[in-house]
Structure formats: structure tokens, C-alpha cells
Amino acid sequence: MAAMHVSHGLYEAFLAVARAGSFTAAAHTLGYTQSAVSRQVQSLEDEMGAELFERLPRGVRLTEAGRVLLPHAEAVRDRLAAARAELASLRTLDGGLLRLGAFSSATASLVPRAQAAFRARHPGVVVTRVEGPSVKHLGLVAAGEEDLAVVGPAPAAPPPPGVTLHHLLDEPMLVALAQGHPHAGRRAVRLAELADEEWIVGHERLEDTLFRPAVAAGFRPRTGLLAHDWIAKLGAVAAGLGVTLVPALAAASVRRDVALVTIHPDDVPYRRICAAAPSAPTVAATAFLGLLRETADELIPPTRS
Amino acid sequence: MAAMHVSHGLYEAFLAVARAGSFTAAAHTLGYTQSAVSRQVQSLEDEMGAELFERLPRGVRLTEAGRVLLPHAEAVRDRLAAARAELASLRTLDGGLLRLGAFSSATASLVPRAQAAFRARHPGVVVTRVEGPSVKHLGLVAAGEEDLAVVGPAPAAPPPPGVTLHHLLDEPMLVALAQGHPHAGRRAVRLAELADEEWIVGHERLEDTLFRPAVAAGFRPRTGLLAHDWIAKLGAVAAGLGVTLVPALAAASVRRDVALVTIHPDDVPYRRICAAAPSAPTVAATAFLGLLRETADELIPPTRS
């Protein structure tokens, strides 16, 4: 177990001396005295077990060992400088990595818009995005494997320790009908008008968004059909098998042969969308969170409290 | 002017903590106490201006900055280890560079043999060889730009400061005659028998090797022809234009239509061949010097004092 207490000053002194060709001159450029440089070089020589400089009456000259050590010392100095620069660029958002998570339908417009704005302002930051269910993202943020996540449909349980939820927006739901449906042309419907419809849901238990307002409207929706992704859901709607709820932000990506109808403000279901950030968020994560808020306010102005 | 007194211990502690995932465990593997590791990491964090670890109730976890720093710290550690290894291999002659110099005719057999032996024993050492006049090599060795040089024909001046000469051998000279010459078949000649010959010399002033024994033999050689290289010299001899002296070690590389005749021991000219080494020679230079001595003794046993 050798190599203890080896300070970088030793290598800096070595490099300065190698560059200047003299202890005294190197000491002057380093702001030290000549004796300090002399002893630093001696320490490094003891440490390395070899003479690094040949002492001449008029300065010093690198020995073979010194010539061998020189490129290594330069590489170490440069590498440390690179590390410092990279850390600094991390602070100023000129570099670094932002690991993002989002549930599937958040990637329709909210996350991509914020991501585009972020890319425009901080082109040096690499952004990775992973889709998946919200619960999974909450765990990843808690585990420190994601820096920020957009979660929605499961704020029921309290967030894991070390994760704080930031409310982004409450997304109104639209109802999707087949084009030939009687209500297809209307501007807005009451939820009660759809009490006899067959509702196509994703996960039976998670469709809290539907059930709560429906019960408030006085009926319990029939949920015979289960479809796990949007393709299947809207395909079933288009085929006239039933109706379903579509989040407003995903409206643009709905197929043409499906009609979207607004729900009356008094009983429109809302989906609460949050961002999950660790207790000590990254600079990039904080910046992205701000952009997420701006994007959310642009898409759906925060009229509700 | 930041970054003062940054010891490597900080990076070693950082790496150990990143590896162990805990200050306490890292302290145990490092042989330090937990408080020491805690402060070392804090020092590095202050130095870098960023938190490197996220403190959790059950250990620590790398932050973004820590993840960025980690590969740099590993690279620095590995580079320093490589430097140490290379310096060690320098000591044990398993690596390094030996910059050799030699005057032209020493490269006929003496230097190549020693070089072959050196290569066999220390294959890791790279050997570079430069040919040139002896005076030039003395200057290069003095200037530290060559590690060892084989010099011969100019030991008249004292060696430059910082250079010591090591006697290798005294090389007897042969006389080269055209094949049809009356003395061509003899085993040995007296120098006086060649008093009427035309002598072909290289540099008029430097042919001390010829003049001193000739004057001792009672004549002053006629030196009408000047030839600067061996090709021209021996070509002139073969053409019957005159005779010349050839060092014994170069005998094997003489063209066939030139006869070489030994000179009588009482008045044979000798050429003193030395090795020029710096005052503080490299390990490789010292080893090579030993092999030069061995090779010299094999080629011409040191019968003379």
C-alpha cells in the first residue's frame, strides 16, 4: 500500500519545472518559493522511486524517467481539467444527461413540446426518454435511476420517500364516438346521456378517471371491453363497439373515423398530471420541470384552481 | 487560480465510496475512519463545486455530477498506475528507450553485436541508433539528447563536462593493398616497407592514427588522395591508386579485390575506441555499456594494457 498523500501539486510542480527548465522559474510561475518546488519535486521523485530531473549548474533537465512520466502527467492534468469543465457545463446546462420518464399518453404532445423547447435552449444536454406506467417511473425516480418523470393516472398512493410531485395540469377528457353515433356531431354532451353506452377501458381498476364522475352523474358505466393500448381502444370505437374517454392532449393523434365530443363542464372528468422529481433534483431536471409547466399552461390554461 | 492542494486521496476516497456505496464501508477498505472519508469527499465536493453523492439513510448514491466525475477519476487513477508501472519497467529494463550514437565504422560489428545481445536480454527496451562523427555524439551526450555513444577517432580533446569516457578496446589497423601488390600475399608487413606508397586518407588532419606510428617508423607518408567514405577509399585501393589503413573490426566488410595484411606488432597503429556516457547514465545505458565491454573483449582480447 504505497502512494499515500500524493497531492496534485506535485504533478503541477513537475510539469511547471519540465516546462520552465528550472526550479526557480517554475516557482515564480507557480507563485511558490524555489524551496517549495525543490521539495515537491523531491517528494515526487521519492514517490516514483526515480530521479526525474538531472540537476545542472544552470537549471535542470529531464531524465529518462522524467521523459516517461511527462506525458502521463500531462494526460492526468488534462483529464482533470476536462472533468472540471464537464462539471461546470453541468451546472450551466451546457452539457450532461437528463434521464426522463413519462407514461405513454404524456408523450403525445406535452413531453415532446417541452423537450423541443429544452433542446432549443440547452442543446448540449442529452435527453433520454423512457415510456412506461407511472408507478414504474415513480420507483425509478425514487431509486435515482431517472431524473424526472411525468406521471398521471396513479396519484392515489402517496409518492415514495424522496420523491415530490409537482402538479402540472388537469387534463379534461373527451368522449370518443364512432362517426355514425347519434351524438357524434354535437358540441358537448352530458355524461348522463352516455349512461347506456358500452365503455371501453384500459385497466378495469385504474379507470378511476371514468368511474368517479360517472357515479356523480348517476350511473355505473358498463365496461365489457378491455383494451390495453390506444390503437385497440379507438379501433373498437371506430367499429361501433362502444365509446371511450380520450385525454384532451391526445386529441390530435386520434384516427379520423372517430369523433371526439366535449363533455359538459359540470361533469367532465379530469386527469391529474404531475411531474415526479427527486428531493434534490438535477439542474437539468429543474429546468425541464419549468418548461413542462410552461408547456402545460400553454396547452391548457390553468383556469381551474 | 483555484485547485490547490488537491490530494489524490480525495479521488481514491471518491472511487472507493462510489464502489462501496457507503462511506463507512469505503473507510474500512481504505483503512481510514469514516470521518476521514466523509471530509475527503466533502473536500472534493467543495473543490468541484457540486454534490457528488446523495446522502441516504442507508448509505450514499452517486449524483449526476458524481456519475460525470466517475469515469474521469477512474481514468486518472489508471493513468497514474500506468505511469508507475512504466517507471518500474524502466528500472527493471523491461521497457524504456535507449538512444544510442556511434561513429560510422563502429557500426560494422561492435555496436550491432552488442545491440543484438542487448535485444536478446531486454526485448522491451526500444533502442534507437544514430550514426555520425564522434565529436557530434560527444556533444549530444553532453546535451542529454543521447544516452550512450561509441566514439573513436577523436579522443584528443578532453571530453565535455558531464561526459565520461569508458575505454572499450584498442583496435589494430590493417593495411589494404590492391590484389596485385607485391606485399599482398604476406602475413605481416613492417610499416617502413610501405614508406614509398601513396596513402589514401579520410580527413587529412584527423589521420593521427597513421601519422604517429609512421613517424616512429621513420617516414612521413605521402597523402595525395582524400576519400571521405569507405567505398571511395577502398575503390581507390582496388584500382591500384594507393594503400590505406582499415580497422580490424571492419575487415569482414571489405570488398574481395582488396587484400588485407597485418602490420608487425612493433609498429601497428591502434585506434582507441571508447564509450561516452553521461555522468548519471540511464540503467539501460549502463547495461549496454557492459555488453559493449563484453563484445569488445570477445572481438579483440585485451592483451595490451
Next chain:
DNA sequence: CCAGATTCATGCGACAAGCGAATGTCTAGC
């Protein structure tokens, strides 16, 4: 041939950095 100047090495005193031991603080788990 000798004195001045330059350069590196070294002894000395003072200051600060770093370590160990002990204590404080916070969180998880029973």
C-alpha cells in the same frame, strides 16, 4: 586566478491540513 551571480539543496520555525476518537443527527425497522 579570483570574486560575483545564479541555481539547487537544506535547516528552521510557523501555520494549516488531515487523521482518529467521540459525539450529534437523522432515518429505517421492529
Next chain:
DNA sequence: GCTAGACATTCGCTTGTCGCATGAATCTGG
């Protein structure tokens, strides 16, 4: 609510490092 585990902090003390001054060796100019 209490104990155990992990990091942070405080307190002396050792140790390393710096600056100042001096010494030894060498080149240079008269």
C-alpha cells in the same frame, strides 16, 4: 417509541508544507 445504522461535526494531535535564510556547486567576467 426505541434501538441500530449511517453520515456529519467537534476536538486535540500528528504530520506535512510553506517561506525565509543559508550552504554548496558552478558559470561568468575582470
